[in-house]
Amino acid sequence: MHATSAVSNTMETHFQPQPLQPTGQISISPRWALAALLFSGAALATFRLAGSAADDDDDIINKASFSAFTITSKEQVSPTAFILSIRVSKAAGGPVDSQRIGQAWAHGLWSVEIKQPQLQIARHYTPLPPPPPPPFTKSVGGDPNGGKAQAEAGSGSGCRDDELRFLIRKMDGGEMSNYLSKLRVGDQVWLRGPHLGFDVGRRLGEARDVVFLAGGTGIAPALQAAHRLLDSRPSTGVAVGDEKPTVSIMWANRRAVDALGREQRQIPVRKGWFGLGGGAKTETPQRDEGNQSSFARQILSMKKQHGKHFDISYFVDEEKSFISAKDLVAILSRPQTTASSGLASPAKSCPWHSATSVARLPNDNDAERVSDCSCKRTAPGDRLGAELFCVSGPDGFIEAYAGPKRWQEGNEMQGAVQGLLGSMKKSRPGEMDDWLVLKL
Numbered sequence: 001m002h003a004t005s006a007v008s009n010t011m012e013t014h015f016q017p018q019p020l021q022p023t024g025q026i027s028i029s030p031r032w033a034l035a036a037l038l039f040s041g042a043a044l045a046t047f048r049l050a051g052s053a054a055d056d057d058d059d060i061i062n063k064a065s066f067s068a069f070t071i072t073s074k075e076q077v078s079p080t081a082f083i084l085s086i087r088v089s090k091a092a093g094g095p096v097d098s099q100r101i102g103q104a105w106a107h108g109l110w111s112v113e114i115k116q117p118q119l120q121i122a123r124h125y126t127p128l129p130p131p132p133p134p135p136f137t138k139s140v141g142g143d144p145n146g147g148k149a150q151a152e153a154g155s156g157s158g159c160r161d162d163e164l165r166f167l168i169r170k171m172d173g174g175e176m177s178n179y180l181s182k183l184r185v186g187d188q189v190w191l192r193g194p195h196l197g198f199d200v201g202r203r204l205g206e207a208r209d210v211v212f213l214a215g216g217t218g219i220a221p222a223l224q225a226a227h228r229l230l231d232s233r234p235s236t237g238v239a240v241g242d243e244k245p246t247v248s249i250m251w252a253n254r255r256a257v258d259a260l261g262r263e264q265r266q267i268p269v270r271k272g273w274f275g276l277g278g279g280a281k282t283e284t285p286q287r288d289e290g291n292q293s294s295f296a297r298q299i300l301s302m303k304k305q306h307g308k309h310f311d312i313s314y315f316v317d318e319e320k321s322f323i324s325a326k327d328l329v330a331i332l333s334r335p336q337t338t339a340s341s342g343l344a345s346p347a348k349s350c351p352w353h354s355a356t357s358v359a360r361l362p363n364d365n366d367a368e369r370v371s372d373c374s375c376k377r378t379a380p381g382d383r384l385g386a387e388l389f390c391v392s393g394p395d396g397f398i399e400a401y402a403g404p405k406r407w408q409e410g411n412e413m414q415g416a417v418q419g420l421l422g423s424m425k426k427s428r429p430g431e432m433d434d435w436l437v438l439k440l
């Protein structure tokens, strides 16, 4: 996509399939024979990530082997997207603490792999932040399988570490998403992880602006970042009050029905006689809370809770509204953004805040990085950090706005910033020096 033009929101190519790696205990040939074997829960337990030992503690989830979770609720939120809530299968009574999941929330951005047992494939999915307490979590909407909405009353305490929620889009011909879309409440799914991503808190440092360009289900990491940076959970260690950062999300979808939580939309008005009366008007959809999806209510609740620190704007292909250079320039010239110019320029070699270092990162796992920030204050009161542009969504969406990630020696590196943000950087020298672009 040409960098300076408005970009389509429709690039729902998706991510690289990740075949499972069996241990040496089982020979896998032919594939269908193993698939049949894997259908039994006992065989599932023999799978391990090649080259890594199982985490032999009693946490409910680990990166080495798949753990069983049970679907507690499934809610269709748009014709192609649904929310799947799951809880660890072995939890018979009250909530179960998971140190790993607690650490993942404190870290910020993370995902888990879910597997399709027949085909032996796994895909990443991004847990949504816990919803506000009931009655918020009441499940609404139709059942994709044609029956009544499947919901389990009381499943939404919002605080349980052993309960995870995902926004999942059913892709045309997509193996995993179609498989998940057919599962029902009470069925089991198999998870491993958590896989930690960028440490948005550390990369932001004392800067205050995080802008997410999110395509489709790329909204999930944007909400994770907002949860990490804005919610006053003591474990996040993030300052609250006026020092809180601002998380601005530009959410692009193909279809208006996927613009969940949107309160107003521009609708074209047909021109009257002699061309009078044309233009656009703002339509406010009915705000009947009972008919809104839990996802829409979660967005509205975050807006209410965080006020000016949480902002979401909607872009919809079928309404011919696309995230454009003009929208991004508007972000850069907001009063609160220009007012934050007390940032010291990042040191060129800083592993956390320099664009050059980010371009060379072999992966997004900031939890594994041990080096410190090497930026220096040049004047009293200088703040250290970097404003963040995060681009999340299907590969085509990321490429259009930030350029492709680069494969080198088996690593998926960030690569240079290209796409729309890359050309803005070139055409506005100096203006984006405080900004880091992270491709999720």
Ligand SMILES: Cc1cc2nc3c(=O)[nH]c(=O)nc-3n(C[C@H](O)[C@H](O)[C@H](O)COP(=O)(O)OP(=O)(O)OC[C@H]3O[C@@H](n4cnc5c(N)ncnc54)[C@H](O)[C@@H]3O)c2cc1C
Pocket (backbone or CB within 6 Å): 012, 013, 014, 015, 016, 017, 111, 123, 124, 125, 126, 127, 166, 167, 168, 169, 170, 171, 172, 173, 174, 175, 176, 177, 178, 217, 220
């Ligand atoms: C870190 C991370 C987090 C993610 N989080 C989420 C999330 O929260 N929610 C979510 O919904 N997704 C998420 N994804 C994407 C998810 O992992 C899957 O990629 C997605 O669900 C599609 O998988 P699939 O198996 O259904 O589709 P695939 O079978 O992988 O196919 C994807 C698309 O490509 C097309 N396709 C496949 N093969 C071909 C081919 N040979 N030729 C042409 N077209 C082809 C399919 O028709 C389909 O449209 C995330 C991905 C990553 C990497």
